[in-house]
Amino acid sequence: MTTPDEARRALEAIYARVEARAADISGSHDWWPCRRGCDHCCRHLAAPLPITQLEWRYLEEGLQQLPPETLAEIRERVDALSRQEARPYTCPLLDRKTGACGVYAHRPLSCRSYGFAATRDGGLFCHFILDLVGKHGDADIVWANQDALEDAVARPGGPTRPLFEWFAELKRREP
Numbered sequence: 568m569t570t571p572d573e574a575r576r577a578l579e580a581i582y583a584r585v586e587a588r589a590a591d592i593s594g595s596h597d598w599w600p601c602r603r604g605c606d607h608c609c610r611h612l613a614a615p616l617p618i619t620q621l622e623w624r625y626l627e628e629g630l631q632q633l634p635p636e637t638l639a640e641i642r643e644r645v646d647a648l649s650r651q652e653a654r655p656y657t658c659p660l661l662d663r664k665t666g667a668c669g670v671y672a673h674r675p676l677s678c679r680s681y682g683f684a685a686t687r688d689g690g691l692f693c694h695f696i697l698d699l700v701g702k703h704g705d706a707d708i709v710w711a712n713q714d715a716l717e718d719a720v721a722r723p724g725g726p727t728r729p730l731f732e733w734f735a736e737l738k739r740r741e742p
């Protein structure tokens with residue numbers, strides 16, 4: 568049986584592998600578009616971020632480091648998101664003024680790998696990247712395997728739930 572410490576180390580190892588792959592791809596292609604402030608992906612989520620329990624515990628550490636007023640704003644946006652039927656969604660963790668992730672160091676796998684990983688059916692997701700790959704070609708890019716990464720994160724990760732359900736669970740735990 569996997570201990571919590573082992574699960575945590577496994578998650579950090581996956582995050583480190585994804586970061587290394589992303590740095591390799593973006594660092595070796597000066598046309599690569601991902602950068603701080605490019606928030607189109609965070610503003611066009613198909614669903615409220617589905618996150619494993621292990622990833623949520625990690626993300627919670629990032630939330631705890633935020634100023635109280637920022638966390639209160641995020642919670643208001645999460646409440647609104649839980650009632651929103653229209654799509655796409657804007658991530659409630661996005662700093663809308665700067666276009667930066669409010670919990671960047673603690674963001675989940677799907678945000679770390681987005682744009683740098685491909686699925687078995689070849690989806691590359693971000694249309695900015697698709698357009699540039701169409702122009703420059705991707706023959707020398709070693710994409711991360713998104714399916715394998717998701718399997719690896721899910722294995723020690725506990726149940727997967729949408730972000731707003733984890734926030735509701737957090738509220739229930741509070742004194």
Ligand code: SF4
Nearest residue numbers: 601605607608682693
């Ligand atoms: S995945 Fe696309 S939208 Fe997101 S940061 Fe990269 S280029 Fe920008």
Ligand code: SF4
Nearest residue numbers: 609658660661668678
């Ligand atoms: S957690 Fe951060 S990187 Fe992921 S969608 Fe939200 S704002 Fe964007």
